[in-house]
Amino acid sequence: MEILVCVKRVPDTAENEIEINSDGTDIDRDDLVYSVNEWDNYAVEEAIQIRDKVGGTVTVVTVGDDESEEVLRREMAMGADKGILLSDGAFEGSDGFGIASILKAAAGKGNYDLILTGAQADDGAAQIGGMLAAMLDRPYASLVNSIEVVDDKTMKIGREIEGGNQEMSEIQMPCVLSIQTGINEPRYVGIRGIRKVASVDIPVHGAADLAVDASAAGSAGAKVKRLDYFVPELGEGAEMLEGGMEEKIDKLVELLKAKGGLK
Amino acid sequence: MAQLFTYIVHKGGLVDDTAAELALAAQKIGSGASVTAIVTGTGADLDAVCQQASKFYSQIWKFDHADLAYPNAEAIRKLLVQLLPSDGIFLLPHDTFGMDLGPGLAVKLKSAYTADIIGIDAVEEGNLKIVRQEFAGMAYTHVSVDISDGVVLTFRPGSFQSEGQGAVNGQIVDKSSEIGELNVNRRFIEIVEAETGDVDITKADVLVSIGRGIEDQDNVEVAEELAEAMGAVVACSRPIVDAKWLEKSRQVGTSGQTVKPKVYMALGISGSFQHMGGIKGSPFIVAVNKNAKAPIFQVADVGIVEDMLEFMPELTEKIESA
Ligand SMILES: Cc1cc2nc3c(=O)[nH]c(=O)nc-3n(C[C@H](O)[C@H](O)[C@H](O)COP(=O)(O)OP(=O)(O)OC[C@H]3O[C@@H](n4cnc5c(N)ncnc54)[C@H](O)[C@@H]3O)c2cc1C
Ligand SMILES: Nc1ncnc2c1ncn2[C@@H]1O[C@H](COP(=O)(O)O)[C@@H](O)[C@H]1O
Secondary structure, eight states: OOOEEEEEEETTTTTTOOOOOSSEEESTTTTTOOEEEEHHHHHHHHHHHHHHHHHOOEEEEEEOOOGGGHHHHHHHTTTOOOEEEEEEEEGTTHHHHHHHHHHHHHHHOOOOSEEEEEOOOTTTSOOHHHHHHHTOOOEEEEEEEEEEOOSSSSEEEEEGGGGEEEEEEEEESSEEEEETTTSOOOOOHHHHHHHHHHOOOOOEOOHHTTOOOOOTHHHHHHHHEEEEEEEOOOOOEEEEOOOOOHHHHHHHHHHHHTTTOOO | OEEEEEEOEEETEOOHHHHHHHHHHHHHHHHHOOEEEEEEOHHHHHHHHHHHHTTSEEEEEEEEEEEGOOOOOOHHHOOOOHHHHHHHHEEEEEEHHHHHHHHHHHHHHTTTTEEOOOOEEEEEEHHHHHHEETTTTTEEEEEEEEEETTTTEEEOSSOOOOSOOOOOEEEEEEEGGGGOOOOOOOOEEEEEEOOOOOOGGGGGSEEEEEOGGGGGGGGGGHHHHHHHHHHHHEEEHHHHHHSSSSOOOGSSTTSOOOOOOOOEESSSOOOOHHHHTTTTOOEEOOOOOOOEOOOOHHHHHHHOOOOHHHOOOOOOOHHHHH
């Protein structure tokens, strides 16, 4: 099976305190720790497991700048066979529709039975997978948390819905699925693994190679534009307990007693 | 103003809370405009849902069809593409159904798409200015959306709380005869209900809930000791279940359990809307987080900026020595 997995390099929200820069045009990107979008690791792991079972290849692809190459290498160190970087100044300012159009063009250069994305990106909107599927006219399912390959045309999939219930469906290939966390346990990638793929060639494609036109990608084509980042005026928020650890604990114990939090 | 439409999510013959919320959001966009609610399904349940929806909408389009018995987003997308005007404004909840339907629908309608909206800032000719969050709620943004060729919008559940409005008494129009071909290559089989675990966190009065801040599986024990000292039950956020450190039945949130404790102590949890969406009944919320800017401090009653790994054993000791 030929599998394409879309991955994105994002600021790691578990590792960073996200702050907004002084003029509100962006978040403060100095000293940010970046990593692969959490959901995408699960997608790549799933692709690798499917390939190991039924054969084929796993290709990882990203739309980004030069630095995004590092996430492709990381996913190749996990076990993906190939990486493709889609990078061009003309892609800057793309909205979701633009990113999906670029990925569609890249998908068209291969013969993929299955395309996986993450369910959402930390700075995204849970949209790329569904857009890509519609552009390619392929069936789609989001929030997939189980995949069973039935035969070369059919898969049985589970979608995670409200309450932790699972919606089981049959879907025809070729198709696009967005992957929810928890579907598997992504394997650990050590420094040695990264080193092994350090010199593997990763092709870069731009707007001309992909024949993506300016009306589809880039800021000119974007119907959705981020205007600013801001700090909203919020209510009072929590009463913050001050003082040293011991003081805070004393206050908390009093509060817990009053609220029925201690038995 | 372009025509406004919403999709009504329902289950077991009951409309979802988002039906009223979307009515409110639609009013904000097209003040005074009539809004059409689209309801799909079959039989008596569908009729009941149409009745309930008519409290909030001036017009209900009812679609009764065997292929719509289960809300398969692929089939519903086909239906909507047959129906909706190309410059329409279509509102959906940002839930597991809206995420499944919205992006592909926008592509097929050649409309703009904006997801997970929490506020509407301005409505102009052919343009909307909306409010969203990024980075797990750590940053807010204004986004401008060109709606001149129509738009599909999804709204975060709970962001537009209706203040009990709703006596519109809308008209229900049966549009079932207009349903075209609905064949799709994704076929619904069944719902597998979530497994019940060893403890029922939905029945607990006091929950000690741990998130990614717990850092390591070995530290889960430290939280268990604290819970025991407090007479509480351990719950958690999603990453703890994904890592298989606790059972799925311990997960609080939209894709986990809905809990109604008296006291909810959130340790190392950032406060994502999917997590907070599982906490009902306005409990007393205590948040412990090492990041003073964590979004959870906006919704907690009491906040403590500390490393939970140092905090938990000290609190346990204090309670045990009392
Ligand atoms: C469709 C869908 C459904 C979802 N359903 C759910 C759901 O039901 N339940 C759920 O919980 N999530 C759900 N999620 C995931 C949700 O979006 C968040 O990713 C998740 O809630 C984050 O969990 P967290 O707060 O534990 O982790 P993070 O967001 O990573 O936050 C960890 C927090 O711990 C703090 N921290 C780190 N170390 C320490 C320390 N030593 N001491 C103190 N604080 C520390 C950090 O400052 C941070 O605030 C869902 C997502 C999707 C897309
Ligand atoms: N720039 C990108 N390059 C490749 N894949 C992406 C990109 N942006 C988003 N995706 C994919 O789409 C998924 C959902 O992202 P989003 O719709 O932005 O929330 C991610 O998990 C990725 O799989």
